[in-house]
Amino acid sequence: MKFRSLAAALMLTIGAGAASAQEMILVAVNEGVTYQEGGPASERYKPLLQLLSKELKQNVKLQAVDKYAALEKGLAEGKYDLAFIHPAHIGLQAVKKDGYEGLVTAKGFTDYRARVMVPANSPLKSLQDLRGKKIGVPSLESITTVMFTANLRELNFQQPEKSFTATRYQDAVPFMIDNGFVDAGVTGSAAVAKAWTEKGGRILGETKPVPIKQFIASRKLSDADREKVRKTLLELSETESGKAILQKIGMSGFLPWNDNVMQEATKRLGL
Numbered sequence: 001m002k003f004r005s006l007a008a009a010l011m012l013t014i015g016a017g018a019a020s021a022q023e024m025i026l027v028a029v030n031e032g033v034t035y036q037e038g039g040p041a042s043e044r045y046k047p048l049l050q051l052l053s054k055e056l057k058q059n060v061k062l063q064a065v066d067k068y069a070a071l072e073k074g075l076a077e078g079k080y081d082l083a084f085i086h087p088a089h090i091g092l093q094a095v096k097k098d099g100y101e102g103l104v105t106a107k108g109f110t111d112y113r114a115r116v117m118v119p120a121n122s123p124l125k126s127l128q129d130l131r132g133k134k135i136g137v138p139s140l141e142s143i144t145t146v147m148f149t150a151n152l153r154e155l156n157f158q159q160p161e162k163s164f165t166a167t168r169y170q171d172a173v174p175f176m177i178d179n180g181f182v183d184a185g186v187t188g189s190a191a192v193a194k195a196w197t198e199k200g201g202r203i204l205g206e207t208k209p210v211p212i213k214q215f216i217a218s219r220k221l222s223d224a225d226r227e228k229v230r231k232t233l234l235e236l237s238e239t240e241s242g243k244a245i246l247q248k249i250g251m252s253g254f255l256p257w258n259d260n261v262m263q264e265a266t267k268r269l270g271l
Contacts, residue, residue: 032086102257106213136185144188
């Protein structure tokens with residue numbers, strides 16, 4: 001009898017543990033590969049996670065996912081309940097193929113575009129002139145390079161990646177141009193592009209814009225919970241406490257997901 005009682009108690013403990021595990025909501029965060037952020041994500045996102053935990057009445061845990069391949073795999077497997085993703089192509093693909101719903105996108109990042117920089121005396125006059133030229137780009141998997149590659153394919157460039165020389169950080173691209181390693185360089189950073197033109201360089205052309213930094217949610221979450229997250233994120237910029245949370249993660253606020261804009265971007269990027 002004692003053995004049966006012990007076994008029953010053990011089963012109840014295991015069952016309670018499983019139920020507890022199911023009640024945890026996992027949030028994946030990826031902030032890109034070509035920008036350096038200040039401080040560990042676990043600290044910067046803590047106030048936001050605490051607010052989401054309060055609203056959802058469940059434990060919300062963060063998982064920083066730096067590797068794009070790992071992020072894509074986790075999304076495809078439905079591993080994450082929520083995800084905040086800098087590289088738009090991965091977020092858009094998850095919405096199209098992996099059962100996720102787009103919730104919001106970041107204010108101030110809806111007009112993100114790749115710009116092509118050349119020296120002032122460059123003979124290049126348009127993006128078409130890049131055929132056969134060496135081009136410096138950020139990481140090959142970055143949204144900037146994905147956007148630029150899609151643009152070249154629209155211009156009927158064959159295997160444009162073969163002309164790319166990649167560097168990890170956006171601000172290293174001008175260095176490659178200045179030192180003659182490449183004929184042109186690509187950046188998605190408005191600050192890098194501005195600094196380039198201020199010192200006399202030219203912008204040869206730019207891609208059409210794509211919104212980046214998107215919050216998406218698994219449809220495994222209930223409709224009510226997805227709506228709570230959406231509402232919570234959209235209202236952050238309306239209160240002082242919410243603004244403090246946004247400041248910690250380098251955001252000014254969020255805008256509603258625009259299906260038409262996102263579907264057009266998905267198609268243009270060839271996802």
